[in-house]
Amino acid sequence: MMILSRLLGCQEQLGFLHQSKEELTDSHPVVCNRNILVELEEGVGVAVMKMKSPPVNSLSLDFLTEFSISLEKLENDRGCRGVILTSAVPKIFSAGLDIKEMCGKSAEHYAEFWRAVQEMWLKLYKSNMVTIAAINGNCPAGGCLMAVSCDYRIMAENPKYSIGLNETQLGIVAPFWFKDTIANTIGHRATERSLQLGLLYSASDALKIGIVDELVPEEKVLNAAAATMSQWLAIPDYARQISKSMMRKPTLDRLLTHRESDIQNFVSFVTKDSIQKSLQTYMESLKQRKG
Ligand SMILES: CC/C=C\CCC/C=C/C(=O)SCCNC(=O)CCNC(=O)[C@H](O)C(C)(C)COP(=O)(O)OP(=O)(O)OC[C@H]1O[C@@H](n2cnc3c(N)ncnc32)[C@H](O)[C@@H]1OP(=O)(O)O
Numbered sequence: 116m117m118i119l120s121r122l123l124g125c126q127e128q129l130g131f132l133h134q135s136k137e138e139l140t141d142s143h144p145v146v147c148n149r150n151i152l153v154e155l156e157e158g159v160g161v162a163v164m165k166m167k168s169p170p171v172n173s174l175s176l177d178f179l180t181e182f183s184i185s186l187e188k189l190e191n192d193r194g195c196r197g198v199i200l201t202s203a204v205p206k207i208f209s210a211g212l213d214i215k216e217m218c219g220k221s222a223e224h225y226a227e228f229w230r231a232v233q234e235m236w237l238k239l240y241k242s243n244m245v246t247i248a249a250i251n252g253n254c255p256a257g258g259c260l261m262a263v264s265c266d267y268r269i270m271a272e273n274p275k276y277s278i279g280l281n282e283t284q285l286g287i288v289a290p291f292w293f294k295d296t297i298a299n300t301i302g303h304r305a306t307e308r309s310l311q312l313g314l315l316y317s318a319s320d321a322l323k324i325g326i327v328d329e330l331v332p333e334e335k336v337l338n339a340a341a342a343t344m345s346q347w348l349a350i351p352d353y354a355r356q357i358s359k360s361m362m363r364k365p366t367l368d369r370l371l372t373h374r375e376s377d378i379q380n381f382v383s384f385v386t387k388d389s390i391q392k393s394l395q396t397y398m399e400s401l402k403q404r405k406g
Contacts (some may be wrong), residue, residue, distance in 0.1 A: 183238050189244065287384075300326060
C-alpha cells in the first residue's frame with residue numbers, strides 16, 4: 116500500500132511535523148497535527164494514525180485531546196472503515212499516561228486529565244471501525260490499554276520490546292476499566308497475576324498469553340496490519356459492528372455509569388502524598404536509569 120511506504124518515510128520528518136498542517140496528496144488526505152499524523156487512503160477506507168510525540172509518545176492531556184478528536188473525525192467519515200494505530204517514534208509505541216500530568220498539579224487539572232483518559236478509551240473501545248494496533252515498540256501501561264482496546268494486535272518480534280499493565284510497579288493501581296479491558300483479552304486468572312505483579316511481557320510471552328495476536332519482523336508490522344485489515348473489512352460492517360458492540364457494551368456501560376465517581380476516585384488517589392511521592396520517585400528512577 117502506498118500509504119504505508121509514505122508513512123514509513125514520514126518518521127524522518129518528525130521535527131518538521133510538529134507544526135499543524137493539512138494537505139491533500141493524490142487521494143490521501145493527510146492531517147499532520149502536533150502529536151498524531153493521520154492519513155486516510157480513501158479508496159481503501161483505511162486510516163493510519165501514527166503517534167509522533169517524542170521522546171516516548173506519553174499520553175499528555177494535549178495528546179489525549181488530539182487523539183479523541185482525530186478518532187471522532189474518522190468515525191464520522193463514511194469513507195473510513197478501519198484504523199491502524201502505530202507509532203512514528205523509533206522503539207516506542209507509547210510509554211502510557213504522561214506521569215508529569217499526575218505530579219504536582221491541581222485537583223482540577225487531575226480531573227480534566229482523567230476525563231480525557233476516559234474519553235480516549237471510550238472512543239477507541241466503542242469504535243465502529245475495525246481497529247488494529249501495529250505495535251512497533253515498547254508498550255507499557257496506558258500504551259498497553261490503547262493496544263488492548265483495538266480489535267487486533269500485531270507486535271514487532273523484537274526481544275527488547277515489552278507490553279503490559281505495570282502500574283503496581285509505580286505504586287499505583289490500574290482502574291477497573293483498564294482491568295476489564297485486559298481481562299476481556301487474556302482472561303481473569305492471567306489478568307489477576309498480570310495486574311498484581313505489574314508484569315511487562317516480552318513480545319514472545321505477550322503472544323503466548325494472548326495480549327497480542329501475532330508477531331512479525333519489525334519492518335513488516337504495518338504491512339501485516341494492512342493485510343489483517345483487508346480480512347476484517349471483508350465482513351459486512353453492520354454484522355461485524357453489532358457483534359463488536361454485543362461483546363463490548365457491558366464493559367463500556369460500566370464506565371459510563373460510574374464515570375464521575377471514577378474521576379473523583381482518581382483525584383483523591385493521585386492527590387495523596389504517598390502517591391505523589393511514588394510517582395516522583397519513579398520519574399527520578401527513569402532519569403537515573405539513563406545516566
Ligand atoms: C485510581 C486510579 C489511579 C491511577 C491510575 C493511573 C494509571 C496509569 C497508567 C499509566 O500509563 S502510568 C505510566 C506508566 N508508564 C511507564 O511506566 C513507562 C515509563 N517509561 C519507560 O519505561 C521508558 O521510558 C520506555 C517507555 C521503556 C522508553 O525507554 P527509553 O530508554 O527509550 O526512554 P527514557 O526512559 O530515557 O525516557 C525518555 C524521556 O521520557 C520520559 N518518560 C518516559 N516515560 C514517561 C511517561 N510515562 N510520562 C512522562 N515522561 C516519561 C523520561 O523520563 C525521559 O525524560 P528525560 O529525557 O527528561 O529524562
